[in-house]
Amino acid sequence: MSACFAVIDFETSGLSPAMGSRATEVAVVLWQDGRELDSYQSLMNAGVRVPPDIERLTGISNAMLRTAPPAARVMAEVADFVGDIPLVAHNAAFDRKFWDHELGLLGRQRRQDFACTLLLARRLLPQAPDHKLGTLNRWAGLPDTGRAHRALADARMAAHLLQYLLDTARRQHGAAGLSHQQLCQLQKVTASKVGSFLQQA
Incomplete structure (x- = not known):
């Protein structure tokens, strides 16, 4: 049996907590052996206003957030849901900033x-037209998971992409059952060394 991954996605009020932005929605999909085991999703009220352009992008309105549970409660729940399961995200630098910031507010x-x-x-997919999540999923013919820029749909999309990447590593390089640690190492390897890294994995 392969590793279980917690694939996470945030929707937010802006680009960075350093600029005063906060999370407005979070979702996590627990993914193992090509299937979803469980999921968590919730809007979260952090007391911030969502700018009109982001409201149009995500469909998450200020009215929706007014009735959403407090951000602190949601983050405590989702952190307990994830526990020590390895984390995955698309453009993880973005989600990591918000995960760390929101957790930090809880100590x-x-x-x-x-x-x-x-x-x-x-x-693993240098031939793709670009590496945006939606582009990759359409290009690879992966399942339509729902409205883009909503946390659960995007987390599911990223989970299917993760599986496609694991399958690609196995199919093209014979690297079966890559661990989370190996994935974290692979993402830092230069393109020219991907093949040799995976042959040793």
Whole structure:
């Protein structure tokens, strides 16, 4: 049996907590052996206003957030849901900032690294037209998971992409059952060394 991964996605009020942005929705899909085991999703009220352009992008309105549970409660729940399961996200640098910031407000710390399907796709799928999540899923013919820029649909999309990347590593390089640690190492390998890294994995 292969490793279980917690594939995470945030929707937010802006680009960075350093600029005062906060999370507005979070979702996690627990993924193992090509299938979804469980999921968590919730809007979260962090007391911030969502700018009109982001409201149009995500469909998450300020009215929806007014009735959403407090961000602190949601983050405590989702952190307990994930526990020590290895984390994965598409463009993980973005989600990691919000995960760390929102947890930090609770006095908690992340205990595991993030593997990034964006960085992994750049190494394993250099022939793709680009490495945006939606583009990759359409290009690879992966399942339609629902409205883009909503957390659960995007987390499911990233989970299917993760599986496609694992299958690609196995099919093209004979690397079966890559661990989370190996994925974190692979995403830092230069393109020219991907083949030799995977042959040793």
